[in-house]
Structures are given as structure tokens and as C-alpha cells.
Amino acid sequence: MTRSLAIAIAFVFALTRFARADDAGQPDRPLHGSVSAGGTLLLTGDAGDRQRAELALDVEPWSRFGAVVAWRGFDRGHAGLVTAGIAYEAAAARPRLVVDLHGDLGIDGDLHAPAIGGGIRTVITLIGPLGVALDTGTYLVIDGVDHTRLQLAAGAALCMVW
Numbered sequence: 001m002t003r004s005l006a007i008a009i010a011f012v013f014a015l016t017r018f019a020r021a022d023d024a025g026q027p028d029r030p031l032h033g034s035v036s037a038g039g040t041l042l043l044t045g046d047a048g049d050r051q052r053a054e055l056a057l058d059v060e061p062w063s064r065f066g067a068v069v070a071w072r073g074f075d076r077g078h079a080g081l082v083t084a085g086i087a088y089e090a091a092a093a094r095p096r097l098v099v100d101l102h103g104d105l106g107i108d109g110d111l112h113a114p115a116i117g118g119g120i121r122t123v124i125t126l127i128g129p130l131g132v133a134l135d136t137g138t139y140l141v142i143d144g145v146d147h148t149r150l151q152l153a154a155g156a157a158l159c160m161v162w
Contacts, residue, residue, distance in 0.1 A: 031162075032094070033059035033066065034123050036133040038157020040073055045141065045151030052078065054155045056135065058100060058121070064089040068102045068121075072137070073153055079109025081139055081151070085118070095161065098123045104139070113143035117151075125161050133159040 040054040052073045060066030068087040074080025083106030091099040103118040119137025126132060139151045 031059070031061050032098075033057070034098075034131070034133060034159045034161045036123075036135075036157035036159035038133070038155055038159075040135075040153045040155030042073055043152040043154065045139075045149040049075070049077070051075075052080065054080075054135070054153075054157060056121070056133070056157070058087045058102070060087060060089055060100075068100075068104065070104070072139070072155075073151065074109070081108055081115050081141070082106050083115065083117075083139075087121075090120075096125050098161075102137075104137075106139075108141045108143070111141060111143045111147060113141050113147070115139050115141045115151075119153075123159060123161060129160050129162060131159050131161050133157045 035057045037055050040052050042050045042052060052075045054070065054072050056068065056070040058066060058068040066087045067084070069084045072081045072083060083104035085102055085104035087100045087102045089098060090101050100121045101118070102121060106115045107113070108115050117137055117139030119135060121133060121135045123133045124131050135155045137153050141149050141151060
């Protein structure tokens with residue numbers, strides 16, 4: 001019985017040795033990222049209106065770490081936040097699902113004040129390179145004692161993934 005068990009284990013190891021992921025022949029972590037455009041709902045720090053627009057680009061070059069650049073919470077009456085920062089791919093079932101954590105520094109275009117914050121971005125690929133990006137973030141806009149505000153935002157956007 002132990003001999004047949006050993007043969008079965010050796011057979012399983014032989015089969016799994018040659019198993020490859022869908023991206024066989026590619027580097028372990030190819031260049032990947034997404035670009036998105038959509039809407040955001042400001043839960044706090046809205047300055048009069050809650051529904052605004054958002055643009056974002058994230059790139060992770062051959063690793064879990066990368067960069068994110070975004071223009072958050074803007075519309076005709078508000079310049080929004082322009083931010084840049086680091087992104088960390090916390091979880092992924094590529095190419096269908098990616099969960100990124102991001103930390104950002106930027107500037108509030110309305111107050112010309114510094115902003116710091118971060119959030120979580122989930123990208124779900126639907127058809128080919130097209131998908132949906134869900135982003136939730138918290139940003140502290142620092143502008144003295146009276147105008148400092150905490151902006152909580154949740155957004156949904158159409159995106160293209162590569």
C-alpha cells in the first residue's frame with residue numbers, strides 16, 4: 001500500500017510541476033494598472049453639493065507597489081483635489097479582481113491648501129479590458145483652524161485595465 005501511495009504522490013508532483021498560470025512565459029508580475037473616469041459621492045466636506053466627478057490612473061510596474069494619480073471630487077463649481085501617491089496591491093485575482101490600498105498627498109484646488117489621505121480601490125473587470133472601479137477614500141484638507149475639513153468620498157467609475 002505504501003508503494004502505490006508513493007507512486008500516486010510522485011504522479012501528482014509530476015503533473016503539478018508543469019502547471020502554469022494563464023500568463024505563462026510572462027514575468028511573474030507584468031506591468032499592470034488601470035485608468036478610470038466616473039462619479040463620486042462626498043459623504044463629508046462637500047461644500048454645498050455631494051455629487052462630483054473623479055479621474056484616476058494607477059500603475060504597478062512589475063510588483064505589488066506602484067503609483068496613483070487622481071483628480072478627485074471636481075465639478076463645474078469646484079476644482080477638487082489633485083493627488084498623487086503610492087499604491088499597494090493588497091489582493092488580486094487577476095485579471096478579474098484587484099484590490100489596491102493607496103496613500104495620497106495633494107492639493108485642494110478651491111482652497112489652495114495641502115491634502116493628505118488614502119483609501120481602498122477595487123477594480124472588477126467585466127468584459128475584456130473594461131471594468132468598474134470602486135474607490136473609497138478619506139482626505140484631510142489642512143487650511144488653518146476654521147477651514148480644515150475631512151472629506152470622505154465613495155466613487156464608482158468605468159475603467160480600462162491592462
